């Protein structure tokens with residue numbers, strides 16, 4: 001099968017297309033013909049062994065992915081496609097089923113075929129949803145669900161999503177609305193129209209207005225892009241409220257500290273625990289029209305390095321999709 005492989009950590013140029021053996025499913029796994037995948041920040045961070053995040057994080061990244069070289073030569077965590085075969089213990093999926101999901105640390109989606117345990121992060125693609133959209137559905141939404149649940153019930157509360165135009169941000173706006181929150185979204189000028197279109201109650205363009213000088217207070221400030229800080233935001237967080245982080249070792253320490261001191265909590269828990277029920281919820285939200293993954297660009301698989309370079313600009317609006325095989 002055709003796959004994007006890499007055998008050393010480095011820039012997008014380490015990625016190449018190669019013919020490799022098709023994966024063989026275990027008894028409890030399905031083989032999915034991948035129609036679409038995404039190139040996301042997790043792929044890019046893993047490919048460069050998190051070098052841009054400092055030596056400590058890079059060391060941890062290598063411990064997880066392979067000390068000298070990557071153990072898994074095929075990146076890609078999000079997929080959508082059709083089941084073409086199933087192991088003998090699989091009961092819920094069969095050949096021809098349209099499925100989508102996330103392989104997380106197993107990666108392997110930048111390839112024509114990937115194997116997924118039936119109990120993993122996989123669910124049927126809802127009717128009327130295309131493979132590109134389904135492929136882009138999980139990364140941001142799983143993270144948004146995880147973070148917003150850490151905040152506690154947000155129904156009727158004000159939630160501010162900072163970095164609302166990113167993969168996590170565009171999902172967080174929609175998930176917070178689904179949870180009944182009143183959502184203020186902060187993004188740059190390029191994202192304003194999209195963020196309005198996905199249902200934010202108020203959009204603040206950070207090049208024109210500083211939300212921290214605003215009169216509004218929030219039950220939760222969700223930094224969906226890892227560019228804010230608790231110190232900068234705490235003035236607009238209500239007593240008993242939370243700062244939800246997606247990145248930054250300092251937030252782990254602040255999480256420990258604020259669990260015992262002060263009346264505002266920093267919530268950042270690793271590793272996130274995602275379940276198949278979450279993917280089923282994402283499917284139901286797409287079915288109901290409550291959640292539509294935002295797609296910025298679609299690249300053919302041959303242009304994977306270019307796609308990765310674009311993701312690394314940190315300017316994408318929502319998600320970048322990789323068209324893997326025709327269908």
Ligand SMILES: NC(=O)c1ccc[n+]([C@@H]2O[C@H](COP(=O)([O-])OP(=O)(O)OC[C@H]3O[C@@H](n4cnc5c(N)ncnc54)[C@H](OP(=O)(O)O)[C@@H]3O)[C@@H](O)[C@H]2O)c1
Pocket residue numbers: 040041042043139140162163164165166167168169186187188189190191206224225226227246247311314315316317318
């Ligand atoms: N997605 C993953 O797989 C993954 C994995 C691990 C960790 N994370 C962490 O999760 C966070 C978000 O990831 P993501 O994939 O959602 O990000 P992303 O999609 O790459 O975010 C891109 C968006 O962020 C906006 N942005 C960039 N700089 C900004 C700033 N200073 N202030 C406000 N907005 C800014 C950009 O719009 P403008 O240029 O218009 O501002 C762009 O729309 C990051 O902290 C990342 O490290 C993500």
